[in-house]
Amino acid sequence: MSNDKILFEELSLPTPILSAITELGFVEPTPIQQQSIPALLAGNDVLGEAQTGTGKTAAFGLPLLARIDENINAPQMLVVCPTRELAIQVAEAITDFAKNIRGINVATVYGGQSYTIQNRDLKRGPQIVVGTPGRMMDHIEKGRLNLDNLKACVLDEADEMLNMGFLDDIEWILDHVPEDTQMAFFSATMPAPIKKITSQFLTDPVHVKIAVEKQAKANITQRAWRVGAIGKTAGLERIAEVVDYDAMIVFVRTRNDTLTLSEHLVSKGFKAAALNGDMQQQDRERIVDQLKNGRIHILIATDVVARGLDVPRISHVINYDLPFDSESYVHRIGRTGRAGREGEAILFASHREMRLLNRLERATEGQITPFDMPDASQLSKHRIEKTKEKLVSVAASPNLEKYAEVLAKFTEETEITTEQLAAAMLYQLQQKLPLFPQADPVDKRGERRGRDGMRNDRGDRRGREGGRERRNSGDFATYKFAVGRAQGVKPSDIVGAIANEVRINSREIGNIKLFDNHCHVELPKSLPGQGFEKLKNVTIRRHKINPSLVEGASHSSGYDSENRGKRPPRKRERFNDDRSMKTFKKKSNKPRREERSVPTFN
Structure with a gap:
């Protein structure tokens, strides 16, 4: 197919589908859509290889919708997704594409949601079923999901399902799909196991491989902060307070960290929430809705639950903890800068982790520039300005006469000037967020640095003990x-x-x-x-x-x-029991595993 730009109306899609995507604001198909839609409309199996955020849902959703017979109330299209969030997102997108086709129903099946709801939806005879492998297998095995009328089957994010250990589940589901079913596999990468099931279940597939476009990547500005003496948590607070953002996702490694960090931010007055795999599905859906509606601004999440999350408000992604591989990093920063929007990704890296940035740059074919964390003086200026704006706004209120009388009475009774009282009130007001925070501790590491002050940091440790200046005991x-x-x-x-x-x-x-x-x-x-x-x-x-x-x-x-x-040091220690004296062996100077793990990128 030619690389020249074309319009959706040139792709032979049915009129109801064209009208729906026009109402949604779709004009020009992305490269993966340009090549996949004609192949799927022609009845071919398709193997699509493209990065997240390139429009794969429309690439398979639009042409396969054209094959659906709305008069048959039975599953005709099956979409298998690795996560609940992605399944919900795909189902919502296909529902939007089919909104002008009467009689089309879409059902979602995934773990964590009540069986009662899913059984009810499946009894209604949906033409399209989207779900995760485990719950889909359960419904097929119990006879609640009948595939006799199936016309098309899609694996979305196939490589991610492989990474999550779903290979056996995928093969089980595909073994229960009718032989004449049209197949479409979409994946960001093409590892050997995916190639194996491709050769086993696809018939002469059209291989559509889309390189990541530099223009799309340019919408995401990547920056790195070399974690200083103030620490990660204080650094995140400053970004949340000073940086101009609409909404942000903060990625951490563990489920427990999502709770700890979100509770800390909430205690500081930020509108934050955690999203992790231990939460009930209805709670996760509620939190995502709150993020979309602007009721929360900061989402603390792990990699898996945020996979496929597409919220237009997300302007910033914070890598609080670095991921273990470069592919995860690409998926993380892909939560912002989508569909032509601009975004910013900021990663927190220790001085040891800074050497890994070159690999991330190669993975994204972009440049990671230094991020200057606001210092204490900048934080002070920001808080003073915000306080001034609030007070000026309140001063415009027409109901301040009584308060002015109280203030005048105070000055008369105490012989304290109005300015002194105002200063006292301002002091009281800024107790939680001091207008004059303490100066930042001096970070003496990295006095000799390489590129942009971000590499080869060998701080002068003379006269210090383990990187910290010692005081008199x-x-x-x-x-x-x-x-x-x-x-x-x-x-x-x-x-x-x-x-x-x-x-x-x-x-x-x-x-x-x-x-x-x-x-x-x-x-x-x-x-x-x-x-x-x-x-x-x-x-x-x-x-x-x-x-x-x-x-x-x-x-x-x-x-x-x-x-x-x-x-x-070696030491002797006296115990109060029968072990009167005991010599201790020298402790290992190796850090515990959890404290010395440094992510590696393949």
Whole structure:
């Protein structure tokens, strides 16, 4: 087929379908649509290879809709998807394409939704069924999903189903599909197992392979922040507060992290929510709807549940944790900058992870530029400006006379000037978000750097201990927190929680000793303000820390868990039981697996 631009009306689609896509604003088909639609309309099997976000749903949905007989109330088109979110999205899109065809019904079947709802929908005889492999197999096996009238079967995101371990399920479903069914496989990549089932179940397929267009990638600006001394959580807060965005997705690695991070952001006043695989399906659908409707602005999610999520409001993607492979990174940033919209992707990388950026650039055929995190002075200017805007808006209210009288009475009774009272009110107003936040800790790592200050960071560590400047041991007091390794706590969690909640510089935190169910943390003897009272309200990984002062603790030779690069000292320790003296073997200086894992990209 020619590469010249054509219009949908030139693709021989039925009039009801053309009118529907015209109403939806579709004018020119994408490359995958230009080549797939004629092949599927001609009755050929199709093997489509194209990246996410290139319009594959319309590429198979529009031509296969043309084969549906709306007078037959039985499944005629089957679409198998790897995730519930993608199945819902595909079903919604096909419903929109078929809105001008009377009698067409679309049903979705996926795990997590009530069988009652799905059984009812299948009894109505939908012509199109979209779902995930496991639930689809269940309905076929129980006789609720009859494939006798099936005309077309589609595998969407076939490589992702392979990655998620659905290969056997896919083969089982395809074995139950009638032999004369038209087949269409769509995948971002074409690994060997996909090629195998292609040769087994497709007949002389038309292979449509679309290269990623540079113009589409140019809509996404990729940036990287080398995580500084303020830590990831504080960095995310600053982006959420200062950067101009409509909505953002923040990608983390674990389901527990989605909850921990979203709860933290909510406690800071941000409209955030978690999305993970442990949630009930109705809750997940509700959260996605809230994101679409603008009731929440920040979604904290894992890779799998966000696969296929297409919300126009998403202007930013934050890679809070780097993915384990470059393909996942491509899918992540593909949640923004879709359908011609502009987007920005920001990744958080430690100094060790910065060397991996070249591989991500090759995978996306783009450039990752440095992201300058707003510093404390910029944060101060932003908050002052926002406070001014709020006060100016309130000052325009016509109902301030009584308050002005109260203010005048205050000045008369206390002999305090109006300016002093206004300053006192402003001070009270900014307690949660200080107008003058503490200066950022100096990050002395990476004084000699490579390209754009983003590579080869070998900070001068002379005169420092494990990257942290040590203070006199007499300046510290040791506190016991009721969290430890059993709760999945790491030193970075402790530093971040204390620095954010107690408002002290992370450099003022001393040694951290992790035990199974508690930890010892060195903090300044004179905590700022109501420091100890604030400590009582701190939670780390959703656990209250219940701080208490450790009397008579030594601060001179403890092993600093935060400084894992140091060799811990040999020591003798006296026990109160029959083991009067025991010599301890030297501990390994290797970090625990969860703390030293660095993602690799294939």
